[in-house]
Amino acid sequence: MAEKDFYEILGVSRNASNDEIKKSYRKLAMKYHPDRNKDDKASERKFKEVSAAYEVLKDPEKKAAYDQYGHDAFRQGGMGGAQGFGDFTSGFSDIFEEFFGGGFGGGTSGQRGPSRGSDLRYNISISLQDAFTGKKPKIKIPSYSKCDLCSGTGSADKSGPSTCSTCNGHGKVRSTQGFFSIERPCPSCGGQGSSIKNPCLKCNGIGQVKKQKTISVTIPAGVDTGTRIRISGEGEPGQRGANNGDLYIFVNVQKDKIFEREEENIFCNIPIAITTAILGGEIEVPTIEGKKARLTVPSGTQSETQFRLKGKGMSILRQSHRGDMYVEVVVEIPVNLTGKQKSILREFEKEGGTSKAHSPKSQSFFQKIKEVWEDLR
Ligand SMILES: [Zn+2]
Numbered sequence: 001m002a003e004k005d006f007y008e009i010l011g012v013s014r015n016a017s018n019d020e021i022k023k024s025y026r027k028l029a030m031k032y033h034p035d036r037n038k039d040d041k042a043s044e045r046k047f048k049e050v051s052a053a054y055e056v057l058k059d060p061e062k063k064a065a066y067d068q069y070g071h072d073a074f075r076q077g078g079m080g081g082a083q084g085f086g087d088f089t090s091g092f093s094d095i096f097e098e099f100f101g102g103g104f105g106g107g108t109s110g111q112r113g114p115s116r117g118s119d120l121r122y123n124i125s126i127s128l129q130d131a132f133t134g135k136k137p138k139i140k141i142p143s144y145s146k147c148d149l150c151s152g153t154g155s156a157d158k159s160g161p162s163t164c165s166t167c168n169g170h171g172k173v174r175s176t177q178g179f180f181s182i183e184r185p186c187p188s189c190g191g192q193g194s195s196i197k198n199p200c201l202k203c204n205g206i207g208q209v210k211k212q213k214t215i216s217v218t219i220p221a222g223v224d225t226g227t228r229i230r231i232s233g234e235g236e237p238g239q240r241g242a243n244n245g246d247l248y249i250f251v252n253v254q255k256d257k258i259f260e261r262e263e264e265n266i267f268c269n270i271p272i273a274i275t276t277a278i279l280g281g282e283i284e285v286p287t288i289e290g291k292k293a294r295l296t297v298p299s300g301t302q303s304e305t306q307f308r309l310k311g312k313g314m315s316i317l318r319q320s321h322r323g324d325m326y327v328e329v330v331v332e333i334p335v336n337l338t339g340k341q342k343s344i345l346r347e348f349e350k351e352g353g354t355s356k357a358h359s360p361k362s363q364s365f366f367q368k369i370k371e372v373w374e375d376l377r
């Protein structure tokens with residue numbers, strides 16, 4: 001049969017650059033991809049042609065051979081037979097990586113046998129309250145189901161993978177360069193030892209097709225930013241029956257407006273009235289669980305005094321007790337006073353209410369100053 005010129009198929013000139021070839025291939029592959037052209041035989045054929053052409057032209061070695069010998073370069077074994085040129089899925093997987101982030105089945109380089117699926121990462125951002133109580137969000141992740149076109153075999157004729165003829169199933173090939181014998185992954189099967197001669201066009205030889213599913217995830221109480229939760233087997237599917245990858249949930253805990261977290265402890269600033277600070281009293285303090293705790297403020301409490309509420313802090317991962325809560329009170333100075341209020345305060349001052357005897361900070365401050373002055377003398 002007369003074969004079309006690979007450059008013609010990709011619509012590029014013979015001296016096109018790698019980038020031009022790649023660009024053109026991607027455009028055409030998207031255009032003719034079976035997912036977009038269901039049951040369209042002509043598109044299927046085009047897609048296959050385009051993929052086969054790219055498989056050769058993207059590889060400098062194969063391209064050089066093709067430039068010199070044309071299609072004959074691949075006719076006698078060696079490069080994976082007259083049809084298909086090995087796994088043309090590898091060319092297409094570049095695109096999937098770009099569009100879906102991750103690619104099917106993970107790396108094929110250097111490994112022997114069907115490879116385990118790639119791990120997936122899912123970032124979730126939760127409130128501090130959710131981190132305290134734990135959460136069971138439902139998340140959408142990619143899922144895979146058996147390809148109905150090839151019954152999950154990955155091959156168009158449902159025959160499944162066959163032992164790679166290039167490496168006889170070893171997954172590696174040896175070449176000798178001078179004194180050195182170099183072993184490298186088999187280029188025909190990508191190191192897997194077997195390949196699918198005639199890949200299914202719907203699933204590109206993977207045997208599975210991508211969908212979306214909703215799963216419920218348990219985020220335990222006490223997580224913090226950077227906590228990773230592994231959900232085994234919910235990653236990308238393994239190739240041809242190999243294990244699935246895992247799903248990793250990466251947690252980010254958002255900053256809270258009121259509470260500041262430091263590991264298992266919670267800090268919070270609370271303004272209190274000057275009279276409460278002077279006379280003492282009870283105040284209500286908000287807690288992370290959305291309740292209120294009572295805090296006794298002793299008379300003569302200074303601003304920025306810290307109180308500890310034991311066991312009112314953050315939950316701790318896999319433990320039943322909690323951290324502590326630290327409340328720092330900020331004494332508020334009243335503003336916009338009436339004349340009467342001001343005169344009461346002047347009265348208070350006259351009574352000696354602000355004298356050194358009642359002002360421990362001033363006392364110690366002026367004591368220090370005095371010492372400095374004496375030292376200077
Ligand atoms: Zn299929």
Ligand SMILES: [Zn+2]
Pocket residue numbers: 164165166167168169170171172186187188189190191192193194
């Ligand atoms: Zn091989």
